[in-house]
Amino acid sequence: MISRQTASIRKSAAFLGEKTFRLAMVMCLVCAMSFVLVQNSPVDPVRAYIGADANQIGTEQRTLIAERWGLDRPPAERFIRWAGQIVRGNLGTSMIFNEPVASVIGKRFIVSLGLMAAAWVLSGILGFALGIISGVWHRRAVSKIIDLYCFVLASAPVFWIAIILLVFFSVMLQWTPVSGSTPPGIPAGEITLAQRLHHMLLPCASLSVISIAGVALHTKKKTVEIMQSDYILYARARGESAFGIVLRHVLRNSLLPAISLHFSSLNEIFGGSVLVEQVFGYPGLGKATVDAGIRGDVPLLLGITIFTTIFIFFGNAAADYLYTVIDPRMRHMEKINEY
Amino acid sequence: MLHIKNLSLSFSRYGGMSFRKVPLKIISDFNIAVHTGEMVAVIGSSGAGKSLLAHAILGILPSNAKLTGDIEFKGSRLTESRKKRIRGNEIALVPQSVAFLDPLESVKKNIQRAAFLNTGSTAKAGIMMNDAFDKYGLADNVGGLLPFQLSGGMARRVLIAAATVSGADLIIADEPTTGLDRNAIDDSLRVLKELTSEGKGVLLITHDIRAALKYADSIAVFYGGTTLEIAAPEDFKHPEKLRHPYTKDLYSSLPENGFVPVAGLNPFGDMIPAGCVYGERCSRKNELCETSRPDRKRINNGDVWCHHA
Incomplete structure (x- = not known):
């Protein structure tokens, strides 16, 4: 024993x-x-x-x-x-930064990390919410609008969306800065958090756009499946309200696959950040990758490749691990084996 | 308590060679009554639309369903809005299988929720849940189990417990014997039968004739989407007391009564004839049977829908 x-x-x-x-x-x-x-x-x-x-x-x-x-x-x-x-x-x-590759990656990654984390969390929450709405009101107007939105986003290249946002919000409306992660000409110590967030706004929006469609469409499919399931029929027979059904049954059952999917979509965000940072001149790891490629900085390019591999690998491993932690069926498997 | 008169149910769907929606009739002119303290069994073959009958009473049919006829519950008409209001606290469903339980909801949470939807109080719901656990022999550790960990018999007890804590006066049990062994069948039907002595009405929907005859107070024979006969279980002990040719044929088709088959298939949907639904397979069929549906006749404290009775 x-x-x-x-x-x-x-x-x-x-x-x-x-x-x-x-x-x-x-x-x-x-x-x-x-x-x-x-x-x-x-x-x-x-x-x-x-x-x-x-x-x-x-x-x-x-x-x-x-x-x-x-x-x-x-x-x-x-x-x-x-x-x-x-x-x-x-x-x-x-060669281009005249610094050890590890320290270049470290500095650049910190800048990118905020951007990617914000985009990842934002796209996860928005995508999940849109997916639930679209799935619960399947075939209604609201669902069709969300689907259309997702299909358009899913098929539009991220750099194109980034440029459209840039033209609209930065050039025409002048609400957001055109380039960079901080205002130019201000010493690093005097930059406020608000200024940093202001610069992050558009890159973050463009970056989250990629993952929203994936999470939303996946969650929608799962939600439609759940809404047609026997246990939802039974919940209705028990007098559960529409709101109660969504809250008690739909959310939980569709959250598990959504979380797993979103962790494995880390690589999309990472890949997208290369394009988005280039468009917005955002000095993160993505921009460093493009610079290293264009200017032939082989050590940096290879270093970034290795770093990216590790990062994405940990994202996928975290998804695998989380699934066993948050799904009660996985947790209870041990108990079954004991019987 | 429950009186159903001339209930008909059809679905509109795309079918045949046309691009227009055509109705598909599932139930037509169905009649039944369930009184307080009584268990009434609706027996019929699988896939004949018996479950939809339960869904019709609870108002949980899909949106393309069309329901006509009268349902009366506790003396007043059961409209769709009233169904919505009273389902889960005056009428409860015991569903077919463990698939009707949320895979991520533990037994405890499930029963507690059913009790909460009835009483609206967490404290009362907790007490009711504990009582139900004792009554149905559910051990404490069962409370933490998830649906996939339950055996067939255990799942049935959980479903019945959830139905009783709802405080409903009418319990609709949809195929509560499917996939269970003899002992578990007896176990779950005995529990349902006990509910009738507490003054509840039980509508048992099943294809298990033996189980129905053993426990029910009244048997409604469902065929081709309608009732052909409503008989007492004792009538099945003496075939000459049975009123409808189909019930008689059903009796002789049981293994212990000769195992005699009747040619043909149960009609479904478009195949249901305009006249008597059993006409095509009946040995006593005549012209009248082909053209008109028989009206109800009351014979020996039972009901029958047959031109020859």
């Missing part, structure tokens, strides 16, 4: 073990593939390093730099040397 506590510890250990193994596998694959991609891309690290002085530097000097960096070695050897440094936690130095 094992006690319930040990059983639950064992279960958690198994969960962690499996996830760690998976993360290792994913990291190996992502590293290898991005290395191959960069290897075959037109990016030439030496030229990117020299930059504007390209004309003043001769071929011999270039070969010298390449040799010093080990670029004349076979790709496999270079990969192993690079991977060895990555494992030791050395992501290299960013």
